[in-house]
Amino acid sequence: MSATQPRTNPFIPRREALQRLALLVGGTLSLPVQAALRGEVIHATANRFSAEQQTLIADLADVIIPTTDTPGAKAAGVGDFIEYVIGHCSAASQQEAFQQGLKQTDILSRSTFGKSFSALTQPQQTEIVTQLTQQQKPFFLTLRELTIVGYFTSETGATKALDYVSIPGRFQGDIPMKAGQKTWAV
Secondary structure, rough: OOOOOOOOOOOOOOHHHHHHHHHHHOOOHHHHHHHHHHOOOOOOOOOOOOHHHHHHHHHHHHHHOOOOOOOOOOOOOOHHHHHHHHHHOOOOHHHHHHHHHHHHHHHHHHHHHHHHHOOOHHHHHHHHHHHHHHHOOHHHHHHHHHHHHHHHOHHHHHHHEEOOOOOOOOOOOOOOOOOOOOEEEE
């Protein structure tokens, strides 16, 4: 849309809203996430992840946002989001670092419990993720960011974990929330 054309739709697209939100909160979203929200492809790679790695990514995300009274990250398809962002919207060096983080997670899981991460019990998986926060902090921070963004921008996260208004009405800036009410989705 050019600067001279008037906007016919009074609502901004979700992607643009998320970009503006990122700028509003100080640009705290990483460059790959910002690129994904803009629909940019930075460095696409073929055969990004093996089937085992895809399962590992989904299981790691599900430890970060587990199923409770709302669906977890795995049910929201966050693993696919993470694979897309890493595989298309990250520089080659970031893709390699993420692959290394997955390998280190598998090594840690096998050395600690003698099994792959996906074969562990939920408390064992939580223990491995806790260790990752110390031993593989950059990998864990990337994983956590992608899990949170992927979850809360998914249909499941926006409609099950957050209150969602599919057709917003007029602006009301000061609406009191009821006790226990969920936060509103954008």
